[in-house]
Amino acid sequence: MVEASQETTTKERLRQAGLRPTRQRMALAGLLFGAGHRHVTAEMLHEEALAAGISVSLATVYNTLHQFSERGLLRRLPIDGSKTYFDTNVSHHHHFYCERDGTLFDVPGGAMEICGVPQAPEGMEITSVDVVVRVRPKR
Amino acid sequence: MVEASQETTTKERLRQAGLRPTRQRMALAGLLFGAGHRHVTAEMLHEEALAAGISVSLATVYNTLHQFSERGLLRRLPIDGSKTYFDTNVSHHHHFYCERDGTLFDVPGGAMEICGVPQAPEGMEITSVDVVVRVRPKR
């Protein structure tokens, strides 16, 4: 009954977010929220879905990731680079980023904080403060 | 004589950086370093050059920006988004970024600092810590 109740929960979650629980969204939500926190790109999630036998187009993966982000189910990570990452951990935290292989890690909670956030320029308000710690393999 | 001496200085600067002072590089350096600190994209610099009557291809602008960055004349800004920005201020500082119109401002020096930089994951070393304060127009 575990799967069934999990499915019910996911369905409920989507509904509460104002999204119809379609086949594709249910499946992608399953992959995203099924086990611990994850950092994914559209490409990665698409491949994973295909590998899992879930037929879904890349365009739909993009749509879904954006819709989930808008509804607060995911956090869009504005790391640099060409690719966009999405984080299933929507709470406030920062990241290590390795340009070499494009991997992302969380900075352990509380290990690093910003001191003295400045006020935004005239007529602007702050929406977020993102810290990216760039790393590379030693030696 | 002001222009002449400035030109000499630029030429010298390029030479010291190990770059031949070609027509195009001299011209682009003039635009970049001629007046105060700037944040530019390849596109912006290219248009500016054309507007100034400097004939240069976009590919060369990209080449030049990258070469300047490698030699420490510019700082590549890994702000998010699709575009890459280059900063003529190579000293350590952080940025405000407005996604709405893609503008960048410096965070006033010393207004904000990182407390407790964590150690990098096993086998990795930190190359930089970048802070981006995202802002949007009020109301």
Place this chain on the structure above:
DNA sequence: ATTTGTGCAAATCGTTTGCATCTGA
């Protein structure tokens, strides 16, 4: 029945590359 979502392929955007030609030391 009506609204909403999906898939596909083509289109877009910023950036890079291959290669023939030119230029500065």
Place this chain on the structure above:
DNA sequence: TCAGATGCAAACGATTTGCACAAAT
């Protein structure tokens, strides 16, 4: 002379879009 630079156009990778078709309420 000749390594190094440049320009052009084609190639690229990630993302978006237009539109016909399918699925949810």
